[in-house]
């Protein structure tokens with residue numbers, strides 16, 4: 450194989466979409482990820498989303514297709530999407546959730 454053959458970029462088509470590695474909580478399908486890659490929605494990355502809890506709380510992360518977090522991303526690797534579409538780092542929301550749980554237990558719920 451010559452140098453030029455190896456470096457020629459392949460045309461973007463469904464057959465060139467790599468296998469996408471999702472975190473265990475991701476509920477999006479390989480097809481949904483393939484579509485966002487083909488459209489270039491996230492500059493070659495994919496967005497993983499969990500099931501929705503309550504009025505629209507869910508986990509979300511943006512990674513390269515092989516599951517590697519984007520080091521240039523200024524968000525934490527995994528964030529919680531709030532119903533108003535703002536995001537909170539998972540650690541921060543976990544603290545809030547534990548505090549709320551403690552409060553509800555104090556209240557005898």
Ligand SMILES: [Zn+2]
Nearest residue numbers: 471475477497
């Ligand atoms: Zn995913």
